[in-house]
Amino acid sequence: MLTRAEHVRADPVPHARRRSAVLALVAMILALLLGACSAADQASSAGGGSDGAGSEDEAALAEAADGEAGAVGAPGADVLRAQADAAPGRMIARDASVRLVVDDVTQAAGQVRAAAAAADGYVVSEEVTPGDADADGERDDGGYAMFVLSVPSASLDQAVDRVGDLGTVVSSDMTSKDVTEQYVDTTARIETLQASVDRVRALLGEAGTVKDIVALERELSDREAELDALRAVQQSLEADVSRSSLTVELHTDEAAVVAAAEDPSGFVAGLQRGWSAFGAATATVLTGLGAVLPFAIALAVLLLPVLWWQRRRATHAGAARPGPDSTAGHEADQLRA
Structure with missing residues (x-):
């Protein structure tokens, strides 16, 4: 029986074949590694180019975003005016509000009325509270006025500009609502x-019995009422x-108008309002x-x-009344006698 060394010496060909196979496998692994490295280098170079292009694209997007942010950060009135001008054929309902600080509320109130008339509008409601006059005849802080004006939509911008020239504008808001779809839907339903x-109505003219006439008149009345309601909605939208x-x-007090412009909300504001309500309820x-206590004491x-006195009287009455034991003893003495 041959040992392992003798077997190897006796059969050298298979050993050479195994060595060749191992060398071939190592060569294939090296070739794969070299290919992977070259592919990685190409990918990194391509990635660098794409990163450059990506940085350029990001810069362009950043500039566009900055432009959009600048448009958003612009005054709301200008944005809404542009939207209104860029929406021909659309039905846009616009409203605005302006808060001002003026020197004399009474004089500014007259100018607001004049601005409404100049814009072909009118005053819907007004509330004017002039400030108190001091010793020199000048108005001190505390004056307040609020106007609600109705002006043509085409003259709204002109009216806002005219009113803004009356004093220092603290805040200015403008809202816009597109009612085109609602108007089209209402018109189609009408x-x-x-x-x-x-x-x-045609069926009512052809009705031959009283029962049919009554039923058709009821149906006609219901549909005409619904039609009138839809027409009212249409007119309101118009x-x-x-x-x-x-x-x-x-306002004549800038602090007051700033406080009126601020509308706190959130958990902290709710907590403050709740605490104020609790304090008011406790007070x-x-x-x-405190109002009832004097009457309670009296x-x-x-x-x-x-x-x-009633308790003392009840005590004396109980002591003077004879008890059942004394009465029974008295009766026993009488019987023994």
């Missing part, structure tokens, strides 16, 4: 319902689009107790002597 009303509401607030309860002073 046309459909009008055709239905016409058919019912009015909202054709005319705009402009709210003007005038109300304590005020009520009533106690009057009732305590009466209660004491």
Whole structure:
């Protein structure tokens, strides 16, 4: 029997073949590694180019974003004006509000009325509270006025500019609402319902029995009522689009108008309001107790002597009344006698 060394010496060919196979496998692995490295180099070079292009694209996008941000950061009135100008054929309902600080509320109020008239508008409501005059006859802080103006939508921008020239503008807001779809839907429903009303009227003219006439008249009345309601909605939308509401607030105290412009919200604001309400409720309860306490003391002073006298009288009456044991003893003595 041959040993392992003798077997190897006796059969050298298979060993050479195994060595060749191992060398070939190593060569293939090296070739794969070299290919992977070259591919990685190409990918990195391509990635560098794409990174450059990507940086350029990002810069362009950043510039565009900055442009959009600048447009958003612009005054809201200018943005809404541009939107209104860029939407021909659309039905846009616009409203605006302006808060101002003025020297004299009464004089500024007259100028607001003149601005409404110049814009072919009118004053819907007004509230004017002039400030108190000091010793020199000048108005001190505390004056306030609020106007609600109705002006044509085409003259809204002119009215806002004219009112803004009356004092220092603290805040200016403008809202825009597209009611085109609602108006188109309402108009289509009106046309459909009008055709239905016409058919019912035609059937009413051909009705031959009282029962049919009564039923058709009831149906006609319901449809005409619905038609009138839709027409009212249509007219309201047309009015909202054709005319705009402009709210003007005038103050002589800048701190007051700043406080009026701020509208706190959120958890902290809710907590503050809740605490204020709790304090107000506690103050109300304590005020009520303070109002009732004098009457309670006076009533106690009057009732305590009466209660004491009644209790003392009841005690003496109980002591004078004979008990059942003494009565029975007295009867026994009589029987023994």
